Amino acid sequence: MADDVKFKVNIDGIPVEVPPGTTILNAARLIGGDIVPPAMCYYSKLQGSGGKCRTCLVKVSKGSDKDPRPMPKLVASCRTTVMDGMEVQNITSPEVIEARKGVVEMLLINHPLDCPICDQAGECHLQDLGYEHGLASTRYEFERRTFNKIDIGDKVQLHMTRCILCYRCVFVADQLTPQRVHGILGRGDAAEISTYIEKAIDNEFSGNVIDVCPVGALTDKTFRFKNRVWFTKPVEAHRDCPTCSGKVTLWYKGEEVLRVTARKDEYGEVEEFICNTCRFEKKATSDWVIEGPREVKRTSVISLNHYAELNPPAVVKKNLMLQEANKEQFERAKELL
Amino acid sequence: MTIGKPRLKADIMARKLLLTHIHVPGIHTFEVYRQQGGYRAVEKALKTLTPEEVVEEVKKSGLRGRGGAGFPTGMKWSFLAKPEGVPRYLVCNADESEPGTFKDRYLMTHIPHALIEGMIVSSYALGANTSYIYVRGEMMPQIRILERAIAEAKNAGFLGKNILGSGYDLELYVQPGGGAYICGEETALLESLEGKRGNPRIKPPFPAVSGLYNCPTVVNNVESIAATVPIINEGGEEYAKIGIERSTGTKLISASGNLNKPGVYEIELGLPVEEFIYSDEYCGGIANGKRLKAVVAGGSSVPILPANLILKTLKGESRLMTYESLADGGFQSGTMLGSGGFIAFDEDQCIVRNTWNFTRFYHHESCGQCSPCREGTGWMEKVLHKIEFGHGSYSDIDLLVDVSKKIEGNTICPLGDAAAWPVASAIRHFRDEFEWHITNGHEAQRRNYGLAHYADPLEPVM
Structure with missing residues (x-):
């Protein structure tokens, strides 16, 4: 098969083209947003992971163009590869929502x-x-x-x-x-x-x-x-490490580095694994080259009290004095970040 | 669905194919087995048939997997991928652990050469030069019996290099199981055989493409493999004449519970359930003159049915021992032939207790890999324990139904379904008994609910 062959997949009504061998979950991640199934056990950087937690179950309502039959059971999207013309339902299927609710309940009991x-x-x-x-x-x-x-x-x-x-x-x-x-x-x-x-x-x-x-x-x-994570400030930094990439996130409280972690993407997966020296031994700012504050998803609790953009409510917009105060506070918050 | 003709009393003395010579003294030895016509199938297959022809015969026979799922064996074989330069494997699943099923143990104990012969024929058909028999770890005597049988067969030139001068090589190994029910699931079995923890694999890929050591593999039940011997001896078409519709041939049934004559019986598929329970040729009726209350027809995983539904289908037709007839009515009023673990319950048995017991088994045997099964089986077990011991409430019954629904179909392997079905079916058919345990919690500790209306004939539904 030529390298440029792409399979057309439709997830919750949204079309996407992906190379053969892509899993439904990764196809959904290419689309992004609400239709991405949650994954607790799948980890793209770890071979063989996935399929166990069952939170990423989706319904395949059409197998492929060649064989349009739906799959009889819900499938783990992280371990099921796409077929050309496949149609998948995630949040548009009540069956999936119900099954996922069941899995979440089981995980929590x-x-x-x-x-x-x-x-x-x-x-x-x-x-x-x-x-x-x-x-x-x-x-x-x-x-x-x-x-x-x-x-x-x-x-x-x-x-x-x-x-x-x-x-x-x-x-x-x-x-x-x-x-x-x-x-x-x-x-x-x-x-x-x-x-x-x-x-x-x-x-x-x-x-x-x-x-x-x-x-x-x-x-x-x-x-x-030591601290709740939402009271700490994540800062991207790197160092010249002989063992690993040295690219990390430092978690500050005031002047102090409380914790070092690898950098995680929007799905909580690390970009590159780091060594224990970087993680546990290097907890002084002087060990690191600071790159800048880490972007945190607005919905995350870690972004609590962090303002990314100035978007004053209607009442502020009308009052000049409030506007000034708001701007001042925003600048201060940005510095804190 | 139409049911074929019920077998008439006239053509009595059902044919036996697997257990024909079971009572011949010394049949477990190579010498006696050979005297009785054993290893003819190997000679016929290796000398006169090509592997493809053997597969074709098995396809024609209509043989369906005897381990429980009932998937056509010949079709399974034809799915086996055959890439160049990659070995293929045949693995015999002898990890028989389903509660109520003990036919494979019986076969391996008393007539081990039937399995060895079947392994040679099947391996030849699949082009496997190394085959394994994965035997449940607890069956140490059977493992020794099989190893001796293999040694005997090898001595006689039926195993090893250039078998019977045909140029075909085969080595056969016995592997003791890891000691868990889950190792009987085909991919968990392969993991265990590879020396790893017996966790089921996530499918696809299926073993036919990537099985043992990532090579194409067929996993078959002991009885399925043994059945290839009469198929080759008599021809697939001849074999297919026995039985009804798509349920061809004979089947070993492990009969247990409150029966006069429990044991392993070879039946022709198509035998009416009623005849199997009550005729003297088979189980001889319910023990101690009691009345039948319920039957689990195919091993603990299949839905339990009350007496009135197991003897007659909802349409009022006589229920037969076939894949189709037992499944008639689907999950509403049917069950499955499964592995043939036939458990009969008399009027003194408590369905709630039995359901709890089964669920306790699945809770204990869940591998713990996927969440619905790991957590759900334990949850159901606890709720059932609560109801059985008189502390339940009405909402617990609905909770059980809901939890079983959330396990079913959402797990990696069929163990989740197997755990959910007995619970769902017991509540579907015996809800009054569950409710009685709730309303009469104290009384339920002292006496059983009894037969109630479970044996009353039902008005046929057309």
């Missing part, structure tokens, strides 16, 4: 909902997912599952109760580090991320499991309980 003390709160995909697709209350009335705590190492904190078993951290260890020492033990709802040997996770790239974790199951021990 055993989740501790300890967001007030969870370091991931504010940048947690499960929070977003629950907010967008879930119910306000739960129908689950039994005790939530707990696990024995294990210490997996001095840099990464494991909270197994929050885990949704997306397997991303397992793929990271498989694909980024020479030897994986953690994995899934047990099965069913007793399955857990664990290591046979305590404190065993010690590898130059092990910190990336924190970035790929969609929930607060794997968090940064050096940032633990």
Whole structure:
């Protein structure tokens, strides 16, 4: 097949042309916006990821031009490749919305909902997912599952109760580090991320499991309980690192760098994985070349009190004095950013 | 749908194809098996037929997968990708773990050479030079039996290099299973066979394209493979004459529960369910003179049916042991032949308890990979436990139906469906009994709901 062959796909009535082999999810991401299915386990940078969380289920209402039959079941859009002429329904299908609601409810029944003390709160995909697709209350009335705590190492904190078993951290260890020492033990709802040997996770790239974790199951021990993410200011920076790309986001509180993470795109996926030295050791501004403030989605809680553009409400527009004050505040806010 | 003619009493003494010589002493040994005409199919296939012709015979026979799904075996074989220079594999799924199903164990224990012979014929048809029998880990005696049978066959020149001078090579290996129900799901089985955790793979790609070690692979049930032996011996068309419509040949049924004579029976497909339960040739009726309340016809995963619906379809026709007849009425009033795990419940059995028991099994056996199954099976188990022990409320019944709906069809592998169907069907057909557990919570701890109206004949619906 020639390289320039493109498949025509239609997602929620929006046409897009993509190369063969593209998944429905990635085709939807090319369109962008509300029709992109949420993904908790798929991670474009990790081979073999996806298909597990089932939040990205979509309905294929027409298989292809050649074989127009619809697919009998909802399919995981992250692992289903497109066919020429395929028609997909995501938010336009009540069946998909209902199934997704079910999946979100299932993901939450055993989740501790300890967001007030969870370091991931504010940048947690499960929070977003629950907010967008879930119910306000739960129908689950039994005790939530707990696990024995294990210490997996001095840099990464494991909270197994929050885990949704997306397997991303397992793929990271498989694909980024020479030897994986953690994995899934047990099965069913007793399955857990664990290591046979305590404190065993010690590898130059092990910190990336924190970035790929969609929930607060794997968090940064050096940032633990230091601050809520929405009180910190993300700043893009880089350094000349011999191990990794050195391109990071620094999370400032005042003058102090509280946390270093890899840079994430709009789907929460890191652009490039970073090494543990950059992540855990380099926490002084002098270690870094500052590039500028990181853009934060307006809908994110991290953008709280950050003003990106001056858009005064009608009442301000009419009053000159208020207008001046508003402008002044906007400038101040921009400096803070 | 029309149902073919019910089998008349006149053509009694049903034909046996797999268990013909089961009572011959020493049939588990190569010598006796050979004396009884064993390995004729290998000779016929390797000496007189091309692999394509073997596939064609199996296609003509109409043989459908005996592991549960009932997919035509010949068609499955013809889907196998055949790229140049890439090995192809045949894997026999002997990880029989479905509650209520024990036919494969019976076959492997007593007549292991039937499986070995079938493996040789099938491997030849598929062009596989290495084939595996993945046996459930708990079946250690059967693993030893199979290994001895393989050694015997190899000694006799039916395995190894240049079998019977035909130039065809085949090595056969037995692999003990990983000890989980999920390893019987074909892609989880392949993962487990490769030495990994037995998590089902996400399909596509299907094993026919990328299976064991990413090579084209066919996974077949023990009984399906063994059935290729009579198909080759007698010809596909001859085999297809047995049975009704698209349910051809014979099927091993594992009969259990409150029956006078539980055990493994080989039936001709098309046998009326009523005859299977009550005739002396088969199960001999319900034990202790009790009355039949319900039947799970094809292993724990298939929908449970009350006595009146299992004996007659909604149209009032006699229900037969065929893929089509058992499924007649769809999910509303039908069930499935599944793997042939036939469990009968008498009037003293509690459907709520049984449903809880099944769900407990699926909760325990879920691999935990995808969220609806991991979380949903545990949730259903807890709610059913609550109802069974008299603490349930009416809303719990609707909750169960809703949770089962949200699992069904939304999971990676069929285990989710298998967990959802028994719950959904039990509530569909035995809702009164569930409600009685809620309104009479205390009483339900002391006595069972009983037969109620579950055996009353239904007005046929046209």
